[in-house]
Amino acid sequence: MIWSIRSNVRLNSRQYGDEFVVYCIPSGDTHHFDPLSMAILDALLDSQKNTQEIIQFVADRLNYYVDDELQEHSVQVLNELQRKKIVKRNI
């Protein structure tokens, strides 16, 4: 499955410790994201990626290893970001 940031979306973020506040254009919504969510967004900033590429990026970024828990959480976050109309699934 290929994921990307929606073409009309621009993000403005601030980091506070290991937490992030992200302002989303054009929705005008402000989101409070944890490091996992932010790493997933960072993974997609440059280019679209498939789910496994995203998870590997996240594991590298967070200095973690790819396991079932990380995979499951990452997919949950991707679905949540899709619900918030920030990312989309490309078929």
Add this chain to the structure above:
Amino acid sequence: MTISSLSNEELVYQLKSQGLCFQTGPFVIKLLSSFSDVAEGIASLYADYPLASASDFIDFHIAITSPKNWRRWYRPQVEFYFDQYKPFRPLPADQAFAMFEWSSNWCVANHMHQYLILHAAVLERDGNVVIMPGSPGAGKSTLCAALSTRGWRLLSDELTLVNRKDITVTPLPRPVSLKNASIDIIKNYASDCVIGPIATDTTKGTVAHMKPSAESVQRAQEIAKPKWVVFPKYMPNSEALLTPLDKASSFMRVAENSFNYSVLHQHGFETLAGLMDCCDCYDFTYSRLDDAVAIFNNLKPPVE
């Protein structure tokens, strides 16, 4: 010249005829009203406010009037007009002064988008500003009133005006709104405080307003730099407790307590981010005002 320079007759005449023009913080209000409660409230709580000069731009044309119908005689009512528009339903006539206070807050919150406007009390001491956002009933105004009688300069008890360019706070010192038990608590805490007309059976219960100090009104043009965001919460019988808060959570909570964050779009985000950059953030629970004031007096500004 201040409102106190007018005789009672002159004040009533101006309110009834051409309108009383006076300065509150950065704004000029022109107020028309024939209600004696409004005249009494203005005379007692706004005595130190500067009268506007004839050349001043008037930001808000406000009229607090009687409906021109049978409700003038039967269960009399009061209406608020903003430039010829009537945005709210009438209220019972004995809430006339409270209606002026609420409606003038509404004018600022809905129109002055050159500021990021927070629903928060705000005070200053030694050049350092504390912003206290709070939902209704959190004890924000009670704590604000108490602090303002113990050496803190009142900038506002309801509307924090954050300048978008330099993240300073512009004062809007106005009478402090007290509700229900808070009225007697503050009367006992500061026996020399001046309380205006009391409105009963409002949607918020019994409401009265406390006069701001003359100093806070006279220094209304002095902006100041925010250093702390404190979310107060009154909890009966609790010890005063200040708990550090992470800035990301604080950011979201302040945004929720803003009147125009979403109106300002990206500018709202940038301004709020700037505010978070210069402030330490805390949750604060209290029950005794003296303990609360002692803790606020010991707040240390963040290291820049």
